[in-house]
Every structure is written in C-alpha cells, then in structure tokens.
Amino acid sequence: MSGASNIYPTAELRARDAAHHMHPFSDTGALNREGVRIITSADGVWLTDSDGNRYLDGMAGLWCCQVGHGRDEIADAVNRQMRELDYYNTFFKTSHPPVIALSEKLAELSPPQFNRVFFTSSGSEANDTVFRMVRTYWDLMGKPEKKTIIGRWNGYHGSTLAGTSLGGMTAMHGQGDLPVPGVHHIAQPYWFGEGGDMSPDEFGVWAARELERAIDRLGEDKVAAFIAEPVQGAGGVIIPPDTYWPEVSRICRERGILLVADEVICGFGRLGRWFGSEHYGIEPDLMPIAKGLSSGYLPIGGVMVADRVADAFIEKGGEFFHGYTYSGHPACCAAALANLEIMQREKLVERVADDIGPYLQAKWRALGEHPLVGEARMVGLVGALELVPARGDRARKFASVGEAGTLCRDLCFENGLVMRAVRDSMIISPPLVLTREEADDMVARIVRTLDQTHAALKKDGRLAA
Numbered sequence: 370m371s372g373a374s375n376i377y378p379t380a381e382l383r384a385r386d387a388a389h390h391m392h393p394f395s396d397t398g399a400l401n402r403e404g405v406r407i408i409t410s411a412d413g414v415w416l417t418d419s420d421g422n423r424y425l426d427g428m429a430g431l432w433c434c435q436v437g438h439g440r441d442e443i444a445d446a447v448n449r450q451m452r453e454l455d456y457y458n459t460f461f462k463t464s465h466p467p468v469i470a471l472s473e474k475l476a477e478l479s480p481p482q483f484n485r486v487f488f489t490s491s492g493s494e495a496n497d498t499v500f501r502m503v504r505t506y507w508d509l510m511g512k513p514e515k516k517t518i519i520g521r522w523n524g525y526h527g528s529t530l531a532g533t534s535l536g537g538m539t540a541m542h543g544q545g546d547l548p549v550p551g552v553h554h555i556a557q558p559y560w561f562g563e564g565g566d567m568s569p570d571e572f573g574v575w576a577a578r579e580l581e582r583a584i585d586r587l588g589e590d591k592v593a594a595f596i597a598e599p600v601q602g603a604g605g606v607i608i609p610p611d612t613y614w615p616e617v618s619r620i621c622r623e624r625g626i627l628l629v630a631d632e633v634i635c636g637f638g639r640l641g642r643w644f645g646s647e648h649y650g651i652e653p654d655l656m657p658i659a660k661g662l663s664s665g666y667l668p669i670g671g672v673m674v675a676d677r678v679a680d681a682f683i684e685k686g687g688e689f690f691h692g693y694t695y696s697g698h699p700a701c702c703a704a705a706l707a708n709l710e711i712m713q714r715e716k717l718v719e720r721v722a723d724d725i726g727p728y729l730q731a732k733w734r735a736l737g738e739h740p741l742v743g744e745a746r747m748v749g750l751v752g753a754l755e756l757v758p759a760r761g762d763r764a765r766k767f768a769s770v771g772e773a774g775t776l777c778r779d780l781c782f783e784n785g786l787v788m789r790a791v792r793d794s795m796i797i798s799p800p801l802v803l804t805r806e807e808a809d810d811m812v813a814r815i816v817r818t819l820d821q822t823h824a825a826l827k828k829d830g831r832l833a834a
Contacts, residue, residue: 377419382407393528406782411438414800414807416787425811427787427797432602432634432751433660436711437802443666443707450703459488459697467702474709475658475673478643482652482675488697489670492633492659493527496596498672499629499655500531501691503594506627506678509685515593515626519583521557525603526596526631526657535596538604553587555579557601558609561744561755561763573610577617584624594627594654595620599645602634602798605791606753608746614649627654627678633670637661638712638801640749641722648748654678664708669701717801721749728805732812739816741823741832750801754815756793756822759833767793767831777822784821786814 387401407419414437416424429435436443450467457465468488476484487502489495500518507515520526522537533541534548537557542548556563556579564572584592595617601607621628630653635645639661642648646656655678659670674682682689695701712718720726730747736754737745743757756773759765767773774790781788781795789796799811826832 377407377409379407379419382419413437413439414803423785424782425786425799425807425814427781427799427811428789429798429800430665431660432639432798433663433665435637435639435661435717435801436664436708436715437800440664440666440707440711442711443664443704446703446707447667447700450700454699456699458694460692465697465699467699467706468697471697471702471705474706475671478709479656479673480644480647480652482654482677483656483673484676485674485679486658487672487674488702489659489672489693490668490695490698490701491527491670492631492657493529493532493670494693495633495657495659495670495672496526496532496535496631497529498691499594499596499657500535502655502672502674502678502682503627503629505686505689506681507593509681512590514590516551517553517587517592518551519553519555519580519587519592519595519626521597521601522554523557523559523604523607524554524597524601524631526598527633553583555583557604557607558613559601559605559607560610561746564763569610570612573612574616576609577613577620580617581620581624584620584626589624589626592624592626594629596629596631598631598633599635599649599651600640600748600751602751602796603791605794606746606751606796606798608748608753609649614651618651629653629655629657632656632673633659634751634798637709638718638721638749639751639798641718641726643718662708663701663705666708667698667701667704668695669698669705712801715802721801725801725803725805725808726750729799729803729808729812732808736812736815736819739819739823741819741826750803751798752796753791754795754819756795758826758831762833765833773822773826773831776825777818780818780821780825781814784814784818786811786818788815788818 383404386405408416409419410417414426416426472486475486520535524537526532526535534552537554556576558576560569560572630646630651632644636658640648646653654675656673663669726749733745733747733752741756743755745754758767770792774793778790
C-alpha cells in the first residue's frame, strides 16, 4: 500500500514505544522486533498512520466508534465540560449535572425494566461490578448459598480478575490461576464449529439446555446467574441460532436465576436496536455497557440495573461497598451524552436496521461463495467469515489453527482495511456511519484479500486438493 512517507518519524516512534510501552494482549518481545503500526489521525471511517497510509476502520476502533472518528460535537462537549467542572467524584453524597443527565438518558433508551445505572470506566469494570452485584443481591434476598455464576466457553467479559473468570477464554484462564471459585462454563451456541450433524435450530435448543443441565448438576439453590453476550464478539462473532435465546430466557425465568446480558459490544445500535437484548427479545436483570456508549471518545461504562435488583439494594442493602474513582466522570458523561445525541439525531440505530445493515449483509452473504469461505454470517453491522481448507466440509480445519486467519489479517492491512482474526475467522464491526459507497469499497478490499490469502495457502499446500 502506497502513501506519503516521513509525515512522522516512524522508526523513532517505534523505538520509543518498544522501550517503554507494554501493549495489551501482545507478545511484547515479538511485537518490539516487528515494530508497531503508528496511527496518527482519523476521520469518519478512515485511519491514517505515521507514513501516510490510510485504512478503512472495519473494527470501529475496538468495536466502539459508532459515530465515526473526528466528531467535533463530542470534542466540543468535552471541552466545555472540562472548563466548567473537570472532575469530581460521585462518592460521599455528591453528584453533578452530567452524570444525572446521562443516567436519565440511559433509562430512557434502555428496555423498560431498567431505570438505574451504576457507572464504571470500562466494560471490564462493569463485569466486575456485575459479579459483586449478583452475589450481594442473593445475600439481600436471604439466599446466600446462591453464589455460582454460569458463563459460556469462548465468551468474553473483560480481562480483570472477575471479568476473565466470567469469560470462557482458556488461554486467559491459564495466566493467574483462573477462574476464581464459583464460576462455571457451558457450551457456546457456535453451530458452524460445534453443531455436528444437528440443524442450527436443533443445536440452538441443545446449547440452551446445556444451561439447564448445568443448573441440575450444580443445584438450583446454588446458581445465582447466567451471563452471556447476545452475540459473542471477541469469541469470533458467534451469532446464536434463533432457537437459542428464547430457551435460555425460559430456563432463567423458571429456575429463578438472574440473567445478565453483556451489552458491551452489542449495545448502542450494533445489532440494529439500541441493545442486543431487544433484538433477541431477552429481558435481562443486569446489562453491562461500555464501548458504544461514548463511541470510545472517552472511557466510560456501567451496569444497567433492573428495578427488581435495584429495589433490593435500595430497600434492603444499606451501603454497597463498591465503586471507582472515575464512576460517572463529568467529562466522560459529557462525551457520552454528545455521542447519544448524534446517534438519535442521525437515526443511526434505525439506519443499521433499515439501510446500511441490510445493504452490507447482502454483500456479506455473497462473500460466502468464495472458495476460502465456509460461512458468511452477519447481524446488524457485525459479521464473520469462516476461513476453511475445504469448502462444504465444516468438520475439516486448517492443520495449524490461526495461521490462515493471521495471514488474511496481515493482507487486510496491506490492502488498507482493518479486520480482526479470531482463530481462522475474519470479523468485522464497522462504524454505524459507514456509507454504501464505503461498504462497497470495504467489500472490494475483502475480496482482494481473500483472493490473495487463497493463492498463498494454495501455493503452500494448505488447501484441500
């Protein structure tokens, strides 16, 4: 990919980064030897690096930049707020106008059972808060034995102690002797990879009833909650069969356990509704939120707390010994309010449901005809392409899992597109402001990358004859 050179001193910046910066989810030694990519500016759906190369941001930053980059309205709102009240905490019987206004706005936008929010700085902190809220709730309800929280293998709920434990990423569990006691995991609703000979609908029911079977094994009187993302994001955009969520909802309701819908990725329009729970007809008791809440302009997260849970804390709980220095930070609240105002004014949620979502989905499904693609799945504006060595054979995998995905991801960057590889799945989650012309451009870059990946794998003998 060509571009102007020496806009920034790339080599110098890489050396300084390697000397002092430890990156998240990275092999620091390998990264330092290779050298990082230095992103220096962004506008709309485009990123620019230190050598002047431009990339279409197919991941909306990290699943979060719903309104696109460079929105002056958000920067201006933050500037005004920081000049008026740069920071004050919400401890010690204190509040401030931005956190009050954002609390009201979230109660307005969320499903009707939610009228209160507990603020955090991130989705990881939100899920740590969920962990403590769930257990404290059952203590308040006179059932202190209900402690176990059930999650899903390959689910992701952050990288804090509780978040990693609630998630089902075994590689993460291997660092730090996790999960903590009292967390149990069940199968994910991943039909393409784990559905065997079942139809998607059959598999959806089977995967949902794994929850019921786990409750029976653990004891209904011991199980406190089930936590899951409406669509598993970091796990590879695992979109559940239509039969999955209705059955899970039934089980939680009948067995008396709290349902936690992790909306950190799916919330704020990603699936064509304000929350992924609404797309699937889920009625959760707790909803962790973050990312799209501020489009990533400033760090903010929270937990939407349903009335039945909030009422227990308010009426029976006394002091809840939990909180963060930056819970409800004034400038972060201002950024979130400006972001949500843009989303409402520009009808971005409706646009995902009725315009750019269906348009890109049709283009995406067509990618499923490529000889390297086993499945092309998408809901709203989040999708995945399953790369396979033998199209039509779901059971056959590449000999070394992840090599094809990594190759494809690196070629994406060479072609000016940011996509993410999870195992051998290529996933995408673009800003909600993506235009049809930009969608066409993105798909063309993907086709070019798939062709190059296919040719390289064929040359190396890694495809079926």
